[in-house]
Amino acid sequence: MATLLRKIGLIRLHNRDTEDPKHHHNHRAGGGGGPQSAALRGKGGAKSGGHKPPPPPHPAGGAGDASPGPGKGKGKRAAELAPRDKAPPAAAGAAGAPGAGGPRERAAGARAGPGPAAAAAAAAGGSLVPAARQQHCAQVRSRRLMKELRDIARLSDRFISVELVDESLFDWNVKLHQVDKDSVLWQDMKETNTEFILLNLTFPDNFPFSPPFMRVLSPRLENGYVLDGGAICMELLTPRGWSSAYTVEAVMRQFAASLVKGQGRICRKAGKSKKSFSRKEAEATFKSLVKTHEKYGWVTPPVSDG
Numbered sequence: 001m002a003t004l005l006r007k008i009g010l011i012r013l014h015n016r017d018t019e020d021p022k023h024h025h026n027h028r029a030g031g032g033g034g035p036q037s038a039a040l041r042g043k044g045g046a047k048s049g050g051h052k053p054p055p056p057p058h059p060a061g062g063a064g065d066a067s068p069g070p071g072k073g074k075g076k077r078a079a080e081l082a083p084r085d086k087a088p089p090a091a092a093g094a095a096g097a098p099g100a101g102g103p104r105e106r107a108a109g110a111r112a113g114p115g116p117a118a119a120a121a122a123a124a125g126g127s128l129v130p131a132a133r134q135q136h137c138a139q140v141r142s143r144r145l146m147k148e149l150r151d152i153a154r155l156s157d158r159f160i161s162v163e164l165v166d167e168s169l170f171d172w173n174v175k176l177h178q179v180d181k182d183s184v185l186w187q188d189m190k191e192t193n194t195e196f197i198l199l200n201l202t203f204p205d206n207f208p209f210s211p212p213f214m215r216v217l218s219p220r221l222e223n224g225y226v227l228d229g230g231a232i233c234m235e236l237l238t239p240r241g242w243s244s245a246y247t248v249e250a251v252m253r254q255f256a257a258s259l260v261k262g263q264g265r266i267c268r269k270a271g272k273s274k275k276s277f278s279r280k281e282a283e284a285t286f287k288s289l290v291k292t293h294e295k296y297g298w299v300t301p302p303v304s305d306g
Contacts, residue, residue, distance in 0.1 A: 134205070137205055137206055138205070140208075141170070141203060141205065141206075141207045141208070142169060144207065144208050145169050145170070145203060145207075146169070148247060148248050148249075149162060151247070151249065152248065152249060155249070157178070158177055158178075159176075159177060159178055159249070159252070159253070160174055160175060160176055160177065160248075160249065160252050161174070161175045161177065161196075162174055162175075162248075165200070170202065170203045170207075171200070171201075171202050171203075172200070172201045172202075172248075173198060173199070173200055173201075173217070174199045174200075174201055174248070174252060175196040175198055175199075176196055176197040176198075176199060176252060176255070176256060177195070177196045178256070179197075179256050179259060179260055180256070180257075180260045183259075183260040184263070184265060185224065185260060185264045185265060188266040188268075192219070192266055192268075194219055194266060197216065197218075197219065197221070197259075198216070198217040198218045199214055199215065199216055199217060199252075199255075200214070200215055200217050200279075201213070201214050201248065208244040208246075209244050210239060210242065211236070211237050211238065211239065211241075211242035211246075212237075212248075212251075213237075213283070213286070214232055214237055214251070214255070215229065215230040215231055215232065215277065215279065215282040215286075216230035216232065216277060217230060217276075217277060218276065218277075219267070220266070220267040220272070220273055220275060220276070220277065221259075221264050221265065221266060221267065222264065222265050222267045223262050223263050223264050223265060224258065224259040224260070224261075224262040224264020224265070225258050225259070225262045226259070226264060227285045227286075227289065228281055228285045229277050229278050229279070229280070229281030229282030229283070229284070229285050230277030230278075230281075230282045231281075231282040231283075231285040231286040231289065232255065232258075232286075234254065234255065234258060235293070236254055237251075237286075238290050238293075240294070241298070
């Protein structure tokens with residue numbers, strides 16, 4: 001019985017200790033907990049004493065935990081060796097490599113545009129296209145004019161003849177030897193002993209796709225669609241009326257017909273007949289008449305005029 005009472009008393013003492021708020025507070029704070037807790041803390045402190053070496057410090061610029069777990073030693077070694085094999089992000093961004101660096105680096109590279117090497121290559125490639133086109137146009141113009149010279153030399157009626165100005169294939173002096181023999185212009189040529197009407201033709205770089213510039217040099221003519229400076233009013237000689245199929249011979253025959261149709265005459269007025277035509281005046285006059293006809297249109301002659 002006495003033993004039973006002692007057991008009951010011990011149980012009550014145990015319950016009182018466990019229900020004491022101070023006991024719970026000390027247990028949560030880790031500051032108390034009785035002899036058993038102190039013993040356990042003592043065992044834990046002895047088990048985790050100062051014999052464990054301190055964790056190694058972080059390497060400068062390194063990454064990862066200071067105390068790597070199992071298998072992290074190899075990853076750390078690989079991370080240290082990897083930058084040696086890769087190009088620096090700054091250098092890759094400077095070279096303009098697509099996708100180099102982060103989003104900010106790529107955005108900065110896009111704003112900066114292509115590098116000097118890419119710009120030089122683009123400039124070199126762009127300059128080759130006009131040069132090749134210009135060379136091709138020069139070849140086309142030369143072949144066409146050589147053919148024109150051969151065809152004119154084969155004319156049996158000696159309608160026109162050609163002399164190169166300063167041996168230039170692109171600058172011709174053309175002599176018109178014949179016009180309609182029933183015209184007053186032909187009578188003027190006979191009376192003034194004028195053997196031919198001299199004209200100058202200069203061929204642009206894109207001939208035969210653009211017309212030549214043609215003007216009268218001598219004699220000084222009146223009417224016949226010949227204007228100041230020797231400019232010639234013919235729609236055929238404008239970009240609007242020109243066709244690459246027209247030959248120099250065909251142009252000269254059309255001009256001879258327009259002289260007769262326009263009642264062209266050789267100027268015989270004193271003082272004015274000896275005044276020569278000038279190229280500068282002819283160019284200005286031709287430019288003006290082209291603007292006028294583009295605004296008001298070209299007059300189409302009636303069918304009765306041929």
